[in-house]
Amino acid sequence: MSRGKAASALDLPRPDTLDAGKQQGAYEALRTAILTRQLPAGSRLPSTRSLAERWLVSRGTLEAAFERLHSEGYVQRVAGSGTRVSAVIPEQFIAAPAPTESPRRMAVPDLPEAGVQSHVPFVARRPDAGLFDLKAWARCITRGLLSAGPGALEAAHPAGLPALRAHIADYLRSYRGMHCEADEVIVTTGIRHGLDLIARTLLKPGDTACVEDPGYKPARRLFRLAGAQVVPIPLTAEGLDTGQLPGTARLAYVTPAHQAPLGMTLSVSHRLALLDWAARADAWVVEDDYDSEYNYNSAPLAALKSLDGGDRVIYCGSFNKNLFPGLRVGFMVVPTTLRPALLRTLQLSGQSVGVTDQLGLVEFLGSGAFVRHLRASRQAYQARRDALLACLPHGCTVSGQQAGLHFVLWLPAGADEADFCARAAAVGLTLQPLGTFCVEANLPPAVIIGYTALTLAQIRFHGRVLSTLLLAT
Numbered sequence: 118m119s120r121g122k123a124a125s126a127l128d129l130p131r132p133d134t135l136d137a138g139k140q141q142g143a144y145e146a147l148r149t150a151i152l153t154r155q156l157p158a159g160s161r162l163p164s165t166r167s168l169a170e171r172w173l174v175s176r177g178t179l180e181a182a183f184e185r186l187h188s189e190g191y192v193q194r195v196a197g198s199g200t201r202v203s204a205v206i207p208e209q210f211i212a213a214p215a216p217t218e219s220p221r222r223m224a225v226p227d228l229p230e231a232g233v234q235s236h237v238p239f240v241a242r243r244p245d246a247g248l249f250d251l252k253a254w255a256r257c258i259t260r261g262l263l264s265a266g267p268g269a270l271e272a273a274h275p276a277g278l279p280a281l282r283a284h285i286a287d288y289l290r291s292y293r294g295m296h297c298e299a300d301e302v303i304v305t306t307g308i309r310h311g312l313d314l315i316a317r318t319l320l321k322p323g324d325t326a327c328v329e330d331p332g333y334k335p336a337r338r339l340f341r342l343a344g345a346q347v348v349p350i351p352l353t354a355e356g357l358d359t360g361q362l363p364g365t366a367r368l369a370y371v372t373p374a375h376q377a378p379l380g381m382t383l384s385v386s387h388r389l390a391l392l393d394w395a396a397r398a399d400a401w402v403v404e405d406d407y408d409s410e411y412n413y414n415s416a417p418l419a420a421l422k423s424l425d426g427g428d429r430v431i432y433c434g435s436f437n438k439n440l441f442p443g444l445r446v447g448f449m450v451v452p453t454t455l456r457p458a459l460l461r462t463l464q465l466s467g468q469s470v471g472v473t474d475q476l477g478l479v480e481f482l483g484s485g486a487f488v489r490h491l492r493a494s495r496q497a498y499q500a501r502r503d504a505l506l507a508c509l510p511h512g513c514t515v516s517g518q519q520a521g522l523h524f525v526l527w528l529p530a531g532a533d534e535a536d537f538c539a540r541a542a543a544v545g546l547t548l549q550p551l552g553t554f555c556v557e558a559n560l561p562p563a564v565i566i567g568y569t570a571l572t573l574a575q576i577r578f579h580g581r582v583l584s585t586l587l588l589a590t
Contacts, residue, residue, distance in 0.1 A: 129155075129163065131172045139174050143182040151191050151202055162192065162200040237547045238579035239505075241378070241523035241567030242408070246441040248494050253486055254477060261476030269472055275464045277304025277448070278475045284482035285434075285448050292488075293409065294419025295432070297450050303459060304470050307447040308405055309335050311433040312370075315403060316343035318455070318462045320367060327369040329357055331554035333377045333405065336370050349556035352376065356383030359390040368401040369394075373421045374409035378554050378565050380517015380524055388421050395429040401455075402430045408438050408521045410491050413499045417520065428452040436478065438522065439491060446474050498522070498569045501576050505568045508580025510587050515566075522569045525551065528562040532590050538564060544582050 129150060134142030150156045163171070165179040172179075183200055186192045190207045194200045262269070269278075276282065282302040289295040305311045312335070320326060322344030328337050330349030340347050348366065351358050357371055369391065373383035383391075395402050404421045422432040435447035451459055463469065481487050502518060509515070509526070518524035528537060534550035541548045541564075551563040566583075568576060 129168065129171070135172060135174065139178045140181050143172070143174065143179055144185050147182060147186060148191060151186075151206060156202050158202050158204050158206070160202050161198075162202070164199065236570055236575070238545065238571055238575060239566045239568060239583070240547050240570065241549060241565045242438065242521075243442060243567055243570040244438055244440070244494065244522065245497070245570045246443075247572075248497055249441045249490065250486070254481065257480035257484070257486070258473060258477035261480045262473065265472075265476055269476060275460055275469055276300075277302065277470060278472070278479060280479045281475045281482075282448075284479060286450075288482065288487070289420070289432075289434075289450065293406070294423035295450065296423070297432075301450050301453070301456070303449045303451055303456070303463065304475065305433075305447040305449060305463075306445045306468055306470055307437060308407060308433045308435045309339070310468060311431075311447055311449045312336055312339045312403065312405075314449075314459055314462050314466070315368070315401075315431060316340050316345070317466070318458050319401060320345040324367040325363060325365055327362055327366050328556075329371060329376065330556045330558045331378055331551060331560070332370070332556075333372065334554065336403075336405070337556070340370075349558070351558055352379060352381070353387075354381065355387050356381055357387060357391065359387055359394055362391075362394050362398070364394075364398045366398060366400050368403055370403040370405065371421070372405045372407065374406055374417060375411075375517065375521035377405070377407065378517075378523070378525065378549075378551065380519070380521060382418060382520070383421070385418070388424055391421070392424060392427065392429060396427045400429070401452075404430050404432045406432060406434050410439050411495055411498055411522060412520045413495070413502065414519045422450060428454070431455070439494065440487075444474060446470050446478060501568045501571060501573060504573055504576045505566070505580050508577065508584050510584050513587060523565055523567045525563050526566045528564065528587075529590055530561065532562045534562045534564065537562070537586070537590060541583070541586055544586070546579060546583060546586075 129146070132142060132146035134145050136142070147156070147162070156162065162168075162183070165176045165183060169176045169179050183192065183194070187194050187200070190203055192200050193203055279299060281304060282299040285302050285304075286297050286299045289297055305314065316326075316339045320340060320343040324345045325348055326340040326345040327348050327350050328340070330351055332349070337347050345367070348363065350361050350369070356373065356376055357369075362369060371383065371391065373388060375382065391402060394400070402421070406420055409417050409420070420432060422430045429452065431452065432450040433447065437444045437446070449459070502524070506515065506518065514527040516525045516527070528534065534552050538548045538550050549565040551560060551565065571579070
């Protein structure tokens with residue numbers, strides 16, 4: 118008997134897949150032969166030389182295919198023994214046993230809530246993703262990954278990438294008037310994530326948490342989930358009525374730049390009164406700065422945090438309101454004393470932000486693309502706001518239109534919010550009644566109008582529909 122490799126008894130015909138791409142075709146043909154047990158476990162594959170002659174391809178092509186099969190665990194290559202099919206192929210490690218024949222359960226449709234979809238008139242607080250430069254974003258992600266290298270794909274600091282935190286701190290110093298450093302910033306998946314961390318960390322069952330009334334509903338719910346007693350605080354024309362804040366409260370949640378939903382700006386005197394209350398009550402102030410970048414009539418006030426000499430304010434911001442809704446990256450600027458506890462909660466919950474989006478934002482912020490996008494989107498949103506206001510009948514009352522991504526449209530006295538919204542829905546408009554944001558507040562009938570996610574053509578068309586409804590009310 119001659120020494121050396123014995124020829125394979127298996128006659129593997131030349132596969133048709135080779136015509137589309139030789140290396141990929143060879144890989145797929147061999148993998149299929151293994152999975153169908155044409156090449157059973159433990160059997161030896163033909164040599165690359167003999168198979169190359171049979172399939173009319175180069176040995177290099179087959180060597181590459183064999184090496185790929187080896188790297189994925191389908192074959193074993195042992196010097197002097199040739200290439201053999203693995204005793205256990207990868208699919209057997211990950212695939213569950215084939216189920217017995219049984220009827221499939223009826224699946225519940227997983228449809229998005231209509232009220233949060235962009236380009237639905239007039240859903241509030243939605244940016245226009247169409248204004249975002251996807252090509253620039255793709256380049257930023259690519260550059261970020263390539264410059265960071267494989268090390269960035271390992272477990273990152275729970276507070277977020279240091280470079281991203283540094284860019285955020287720099288932006289806040291330049292555009293929100295805040296004196297903050299990178300180590301005060303904690304990256305989150307959005308403002309609601311930040312509120313959840315705050316609630317879990319600072320609130321105990323029975324603690325008092327104060328919220329605006331009317332106000333942001335998820336904040337109320339998150340505080341209640343932590344076991345807190347949520348106390349609604351009424352609003353004045355200048356924002357939160359600070360005189361009604363109880364001295365025993367643990368925290369107060371506010372939207373000072375553009376109150377959600379009424380849209381007024383918390384006055385400087387009320388800001389100072391709020392900070393004075395926090396110092397006296399040994400309480401915390403949670404500042405939700407969700408859309409402060411969009412001010413149309415004048416420069417915005419600096420953030421409430423900029424006045425925080427006593428380090429009592431937890432500042433929350435996000436990128437999904439000014440870039441695109443699917444970007445789940447936000448941040449908090451936290452007092453030094455709270456940072457360790459908030460980070461422990463963050464690590465325990467395991468809700469850290471993906472490194473890819475963080476690296477993309479590092480490049481996007483560092484290149485100046487973020488500020489350029491803000492300038493362009495602010496101009497576009499102002500034009501859309503003006504177009505919608507021009508559609509409304511003479512004598513209509515609106516408020517909060519000076520800034521942000523929405524305004525309040527006040528209905529005629531005696532109008533029924535629910536009935537008006539139902540009639541609007543019948544003609545394709547999605548409106549939010551103001552009453553759904555209220556706890557104890559009793560306000561005149563009104564609806565929330567969003568305009569930023571609509572094109573000018575959509576605004577003019579649906580604006581005429583809205584105007585017709587108003588005239589008939």
